[in-house]
Amino acid sequence: MIGEVSLLGMLVYDLIIIGGGPAGATAALYGARTGLKTLVIDKGLTAGAAGKAGQIANFPGLGPLSGTDLVRRIREQAVSFGAEFVTDKVLRMDLSTDPRQVWAGQGVYRGRAIIIATGSMGRSYHLPGEERLVGRGVSYCATCDAAFFRGQEVAVLGNNDEAVEEALTLARFAARVHFLSPTSDLHASPELAQELTAHPKAALRFSAQVKEILGDGQVEGLRVVSPEGEEFLPVAGVFVYLQGNVPVTDFLEGQLPLGEGGCLLVDENFQTAVPGVFAVGDVLCRHLKQAVVAAAEGAVAAIAADRYLHGRTQLRPDWSR
Amino acid sequence: MLDFKLAPSQPEARPSEEGVYDLIILGGGPAGLTAAIYAGRARIPTLVVTGSLPGGQLANTDRVENFPGFPEGIDGSDLAQRFVAQAERFGAQIVHDSVTGVDLSVQPFVVRTYAATYRAHTLIIAMGAVPRRLGVPGEDRFFGRGVSACATCDGFFYRDKRVVVVGGGDSAIIEGLYLTRFAREVVVVHRRDQLRATQIHQERAFANPRMRFVWDSVVEEILGDKTVTGVRVRNLKTGETSVIEADGVFIYIGMEPQTELFRGQLELDERGYIVTDRRQRTSVPGVYAAGDIQDPLYRQLVVAAGTGAVAAMEVEKYLEMYPQNHQG
Numbered sequence: 203m204i205g206e207v208s209l210l211g212m213l214v215y216d217l218i219i220i221g222g223g224p225a226g227a228t229a230a231l232y233g234a235r236t237g238l239k240t241l242v243i244d245k246g247l248t249a250g251a252a253g254k255a256g257q258i259a260n261f262p263g264l265g266p267l268s269g270t271d272l273v274r275r276i277r278e279q280a281v282s283f284g285a286e287f288v289t290d291k292v293l294r295m296d297l298s299t300d301p302r303q304v305w306a307g308q309g310v311y312r313g314r315a316i317i318i319a320t321g322s323m324g325r326s327y328h329l330p331g332e333e334r335l336v337g338r339g340v341s342y343c344a345t346c347d348a349a350f351f352r353g354q355e356v357a358v359l360g361n362n363d364e365a366v367e368e369a370l371t372l373a374r375f376a377a378r379v380h381f382l383s384p385t386s387d388l389h390a391s392p393e394l395a396q397e398l399t400a401h402p403k404a405a406l407r408f409s410a411q412v413k414e415i416l417g418d419g420q421v422e423g424l425r426v427v428s429p430e431g432e433e434f435l436p437v438a439g440v441f442v443y444l445q446g447n448v449p450v451t452d453f454l455e456g457q458l459p460l461g462e463g464g465c466l467l468v469d470e471n472f473q474t475a476v477p478g479v480f481a482v483g484d485v486l487c488r489h490l491k492q493a494v495v496a497a498a499e500g501a502v503a504a505i506a507a508d509r510y511l512h513g514r515t516q517l518r519p520d521w522s523r
Numbered sequence: 524m525l526d527f528k529l530a531p532s533q534p535e536a537r538p539s540e541e542g543v544y545d546l547i548i549l550g551g552g553p554a555g556l557t558a559a560i561y562a563g564r565a566r567i568p569t570l571v572v573t574g575s576l577p578g579g580q581l582a583n584t585d586r587v588e589n590f591p592g593f594p595e596g597i598d599g600s601d602l603a604q605r606f607v608a609q610a611e612r613f614g615a616q617i618v619h620d621s622v623t624g625v626d627l628s629v630q631p632f633v634v635r636t637y638a639a640t641y642r643a644h645t646l647i648i649a650m651g652a653v654p655r656r657l658g659v660p661g662e663d664r665f666f667g668r669g670v671s672a673c674a675t676c677d678g679f680f681y682r683d684k685r686v687v688v689v690g691g692g693d694s695a696i697i698e699g700l701y702l703t704r705f706a707r708e709v710v711v712v713h714r715r716d717q718l719r720a721t722q723i724h725q726e727r728a729f730a731n732p733r734m735r736f737v738w739d740s741v742v743e744e745i746l747g748d749k750t751v752t753g754v755r756v757r758n759l760k761t762g763e764t765s766v767i768e769a770d771g772v773f774i775y776i777g778m779e780p781q782t783e784l785f786r787g788q789l790e791l792d793e794r795g796y797i798v799t800d801r802r803q804r805t806s807v808p809g810v811y812a813a814g815d816i817q818d819p820l821y822r823q824l825v826v827a828a829g830t831g832a833v834a835a836m837e838v839e840k841y842l843e844m845y846p847q848n849h850q851g
Contacts, residue, residue, distance in 0.1 A: 228591040237704045262557040263605045278594040497591045498829020
């Protein structure tokens with residue numbers, strides 16, 4: 203798949219931002235307004251911590267509003283200055299090339315500067331059987347792998363926008379999509395939830411805990427515990443979108459040094475160890491997890507990225523003499 | 524995100540010795556007011572001394588487009604009022620008075636204003652920085668409405684227009700180059716016959732077809748009726764005056780952080796900014812700084828607000844860690 207040059211791959215962005223929460227969306231607002239060709243790759247409005255927050259009362263200037271509303275407003279503002287948003291999932295990156303390359307479910311994106319704003323809702327554990335069966339029926343990307351499951355039964359584990367969108371993608375191919383939400387409700391936008399609920403191929407289950415992924419060399423089914431009891435659910439594929447509370451840095455595959463717990467380390471301009479690659483928000487070590495702090499960091503990183511791209515270096519006196 | 528819930532096991536508002544606040548915030552701009560919102564949310568008894576201009580630089584800003592959360596933009600004074608109302612809603616006490624002196628060598632710290640003397644266990648200093656002004660006719664009238672000191676904030680408004688940049692140092696040239704992305708022509712007016720900016724920036728400026736230079740000249744007046752239409756400049760060598768037509772004027776002759784009161788009491792950098800670490804701590808434990816008074820580089824509204832929030836959260840930790848510092 204990597205050998206193919208997609209149409210998207212032909213474009214080179216000045217700035218690619220991974221994650222569209224308060225940090226990423228503010229970076230996009232600043233990047234686009236400064237004139238950088240800016241792309242945000244994001245998994246969906248409710249995929250991050252802000253999108254899940256009930257009420258935010260202490261974002262200065264805005265009364266109590268939901269986290270989803272806050273993020274939506276900042277994104278709208280970024281779009282008004284020309285930023286592009288795409289709903290996609292970053293699988294891996296190559297930070298050593300120029301431009302840098304970002305592989306996501308729908309194609310390859312290229313950008314000269316990168317801001318990582320992926321937050322800290324990554325998973326710290328795997329389900330029994332999960333690692334063993336990755337690529338053998340276990341997947342994290344329906345856009346990539348849905349076609350392999352044409353006419354078969356699959357399961358989606360999760361409850362947010364990303365999980366619902368991926369389930370809808372799968373429903374175009376699979377015979378049946380078992381949607382197993384670990385919670386008693388969906389944390390997705392009402393429109394998406396409605397679409398999934400009404401879909402003839404989708405079977406929704408709530409408070410469903412997957413205890414194990416079973417199969418001998420290939421996924422054969424799941425051991426599921428739900429209010430109805432424990433059961434074996436036979437499926438050929440399982441798509442996992444569960445969330446936890448660790449920084450989302452797995453797609454970096456060791457290209458940047460990580461602090462304890464997998465968080466990212468940056469300098470005072472939010473630049474990582476790789477020049478032109480920045481990180482902001484909850485993915486950082488010892489972050490305060492406040493929307494306005496994340497937004498401030500996004501603004502700084504975008505200005506720093508612009509200076510990196512245009513040689514608009516910091517105002518340090520006499521450095522070139 | 525912790526935004527949506529109250530801090531766990533909130534203590535009731537701390538009883539404080541008469542006249543001693545847990546926190547006094549000096550400055551009523553975005554940094555100070557955001558600190559007040561956060562402190563109020565944590566139920567820290569807080570006094571805000573706004574200074575002469577409640578809202579800070581924001582109050583003088585015509586239109587704000589880059590503060591996240593306002594897709595249609597918002598008037599600077601409206602946004603400032605929202606900050607004030609929100610801080611008051613969370614319980615901050617706001618006085619419109621100016622600080623005339625501080626004593627950071629005693630605990631509690633002493634803050635003197637024109638009207639009163641206050642004491643506090645912790646301080647957040649957020650008195651901002653002011654762009655140095657030219658001091659010429661028209662400048663005050665058009666400031667924030669055609670006269671600016673921030674290309675990052677206002678450059679966008681000058682697409683395909685002509686702007687004048689006053690100054691010859693790094694800021695003037697770097698920001699002037701930045702403005703060429705929007706403006707069709709950037710005219711740099713400088714009082715000498717060569718730039719002070721570093722060589723690489725000079726080379727870029729001279730190579731840029733949209734940059735033009737007017738040497739040995741000073742701006743004597745900013746012209747215009749309702750909007751800026753140009754500047755009158757005088758050549759210092761010949762004494763001749765002339766008019767440069769322009770839609771905007773960017774003044775880059777330096778910033779002045781409002782730190783005179785703290786000289787000798789807090790560590791300042793060579794340009795007079797308060798030195799802080801990433802947690803907004805200054806050289807004196809219990810004293811924090813936020814916003815432009817400690818930021819020579821970015822000077823953005825949302826960045827100031829972010830540092831205000833960080834400072835207030837650090838104050839909260841400090842008060843919890845050193846309960847002996849406040850009379851509980």
